[in-house]
Amino acid sequence: xxxxxDVSDLNVYYGSxxxxxxxxxxxxxxxxxxxxxxxxxxxSTFLRTLNRMHEVVPGGRVEGKVMLDDQDLYASSMDxxxxxxxxxxxxxxxxxxxxxxxxxxxxxGLRLNGVKNKKTLDGIVEQSLQGANLWTEVKDRLSxxxxxxxxxQQQRLCIARAIAVQPQVLLMDEPCxxxxxxxxLAIEDLVNELKNDFTIVIVTHNMQQAARVSDRTAFxxxxxxxxxxxxxxxxxxxxxxxxxxxxxxxxxISGRFG
Amino acid sequence: MSxxxxxxxxxxxxxxxxxxxxxxxxxxxxLAEMRNPQRSRAVTDIVARVVMxxxxxxxxxxxxxxxxxxxxxxxxxxxxxxxxxGNQRNINSDxxxxxxxHAIEGTLQMVxxxxxxxxxxxxxxxxxxxxxxxxxxxxMISFTVDILxxxxxxxxxxxxxxxWVTTFGIGRSGFAASLALVLLMIPVxxxxxxxxxxxxxxxxxxxxxxxxxxxxxxxxxxxxxxAFSGIITGVLLGIARVMGETAPLLILAPYTKNFQRDLFNGxxxxxxxxxxxxxxxxxxxxxxxxxxxxxLTLILLVLLLNIIGRAIAHLGSVKK
Numbered sequence: 003x004x005x006x007x008d009v010s011d012l013n014v015y016y017g018s019x020x021x022x023x024x025x026x027x028x029x030x031x032x033x034x035x036x037x038x039x040x041x042x043x044x045x046s047t048f049l050r051t052l053n054r055m056h057e058v059v060p061g062g063r064v065e066g067k068v069m070l071d072d073q074d075l076y077a078s079s080m081d082x083x084x085x086x087x088x089x090x091x092x093x094x095x096x097x098x099x100x101x102x103x104x105x106x107x108x109x110x111g112l113r114l115n116g117v118k119n120k121k122t123l124d125g126i127v128e129q130s131l132q133g134a135n136l137w138t139e140v141k142d143r144l145s146x147x148x149x150x151x152x153x154x155q156q157q158r159l160c161i162a163r164a165i166a167v168q169p170q171v172l173l174m175d176e177p178c179x180x181x182x183x184x185x186x187l188a189i190e191d192l193v194n195e196l197k198n199d200f201t202i203v204i205v206t207h208n209m210q211q212a213a214r215v216s217d218r219t220a221f222x223x224x225x226x227x228x229x230x231x232x233x234x235x236x237x238x239x240x241x242x243x244x245x246x247x248x249x250x251x252x253x254x255i256s257g258r259f260g
Numbered sequence: 261m262s263x264x265x266x267x268x269x270x271x272x273x274x275x276x277x278x279x280x281x282x283x284x285x286x287x288x289x290x291l292a293e294m295r296n297p298q299r300s301r302a303v304t305d306i307v308a309r310v311v312m313x314x315x316x317x318x319x320x321x322x323x324x325x326x327x328x329x330x331x332x333x334x335x336x337x338x339x340x341x342x343x344x345x346g347n348q349r350n351i352n353s354d355x356x357x358x359x360x361x362h363a364i365e366g367t368l369q370m371v372x373x374x375x376x377x378x379x380x381x382x383x384x385x386x387x388x389x390x391x392x393x394x395x396x397x398x399x400m401i402s403f404t405v406d407i408l409x410x411x412x413x414x415x416x417x418x419x420x421x422x423x424w425v426t427t428f429g430i431g432r433s434g435f436a437a438s439l440a441l442v443l444l445m446i447p448v449x450x451x452x453x454x455x456x457x458x459x460x461x462x463x464x465x466x467x468x469x470x471x472x473x474x475x476x477x478x479x480x481x482x483x484x485x486x487a488f489s490g491i492i493t494g495v496l497l498g499i500a501r502v503m504g505e506t507a508p509l510l511i512l513a514p515y516t517k518n519f520q521r522d523l524f525n526g527x528x529x530x531x532x533x534x535x536x537x538x539x540x541x542x543x544x545x546x547x548x549x550x551x552x553x554x555x556l557t558l559i560l561l562v563l564l565l566n567i568i569g570r571a572i573a574h575l576g577s578v579k580k
Contacts, residue, residue: 086469087471091470098467099464099468099482100486101488110468111472163471164470
């Protein structure tokens with residue numbers, strides 16, 4: 003169920019502003035890849051190009067190539083809606099649909115795409131909530147509003163919602179930045195389990211988190227303010243944190259700046 | 261494995277220095293200066309309170325007054341059952357009583373048809389402006405809606421008269437009046453729906469897109485659904501706006517005292533026109549009390565629609 007992502011020489015623009023420049027990397031299937039770097043260095047922007055979410059912002063466009071196994075995500079015949087069904091996303095702030103119950107939130111991706119069969123939905127909802135380590139907490143109140151859960155539970159609900167459509171890749175844009183340490187731990191444990199089935203890319207500002215959850219780490223940085231962000235290096239996480247190839251990475255992770 | 265956890269952050273020592281208290285307290289002069297503004301703040305506070313309460317009373321007193329007058333003078337008409345079942349056929353100005361059912365039905369029918377046309381147009385226009393519209397076309401539409409919302413009702417009526425009656429040669433009717441009301445209702449619905457759609461957080465749209473949901477489904481099932489109760493409120497505002505409109509009826513839908521359910525042919529009874537009719541004979545107590553009765557009935561209809569709308573909005577509102 004998991005696929006490899008190959009990015010070659012990708013530039014991202016918002017209108018005439020070049021936000022990210024010249025990124026090439028490979029994201030391995032069934033692994034966790036973390037993006038770290040200072041604010042505004044383009045890591046979230048780059049993440050959003052992996053499922054074409056940057057196109058939601060007017061003027062957002064890319065140059066370059068993103069391959070998901072042998073599919074070109076930016077081929078002219080490729081519909082962004084199809085891309086997003088294959089590459090799911092979890093956002094910084096938990097964003098369950100406020101009008102929907104817990105059950106409906108998890109079923110939303112399927113329902114809105116036309117799946118009606120109650121049995122199929124029941125099965126997938128349970129399976130997804132279990133996959134997100136939320137089932138035991140909510141199984142008795144599936145018809146209660148999703149917005150009534152705690153922040154950490156809401157974020158796991160959003161993860162359940164994302165995996166319910168059975169994507170190949172799961173993108174997580176700072177999924178723990180709005181959560182307390184206990185909920186963060188729950189999400190990190192979950193990420194560890196999810197990588198058995200999915201290719202996971204996680205953006206984080208928390209370097210310890212990157213060190214804890216990821217197999218590989220990519221460090222992004224700006225040359226200077228106003229310049230586009232770029233990928234400094236990507237390597238095995240242990241290597242990035244112990245013996246990075248670039249001086250800039252060393253400076254960042256040892257806290258000399260940023 | 262040594263990870264980032266056991267790194268020592270350089271600059272820790274500097275933190276201690278920063279916490280040291282700044283040298284000396286504020287001088288006595290500075291303290292005296294700080295006390296004075298406090299007194300003037302209290303004065304400002306009192307003045308602002310008085311002004312606000314005054315403004316509130318100025319706004320509320322006429323409202324209560326109108327409501328009180330209408331209820332006092334009209335309520336006894338509404339207690340007779342004929343009022344709710346009969347019409348004004350063969351009842352002259354100096355005759356007592358009669359019914360208002362023809363006008364109630366007429367108003368509801370006319371406003372219903374108006375809403376049926378104006379709500380889809382208004383809501384879809386707002387959806388276009390908020391979810392799709394970019395560039396000159398959207399700006400032009402938005403500008404047009406602004407102009408439309410400033411049109412006096414009599415101008416809207418004359419426009420429909422010029423198109424419907426003069427150009428197409430179709431006679432005056434309840435439906436022609438409905439068309440004029442549509443022109444008045446659309447901008448209200450567009451503007452209020454627009455505001456409600458803008459309140460829907462972008463994160464919800466993104467959440468839906470990220471699930472591979474096409475844009476139009478996102479708009480229908482997530483955006484409109486989330487804004488539903490607000491949209492209903494806007495529609496009600498629009499209905500309340502057109503329900504009491506009289507100018508288009510004067511020009512396009514002449515009054516009849518009879519039951520008339522055909523919106524497309526001939527005269528058409530409505531509450532504002534019934535009020536207008538009896539106003540003409542206000543010197544007669546019989547006509548005057550009918551006028552007040554019809555006025556109260558109109559207010560009650562608006563109130564009732566509001567209650568129904570609020571109930572619908574409550575059922576569909578965001579649950580916590």
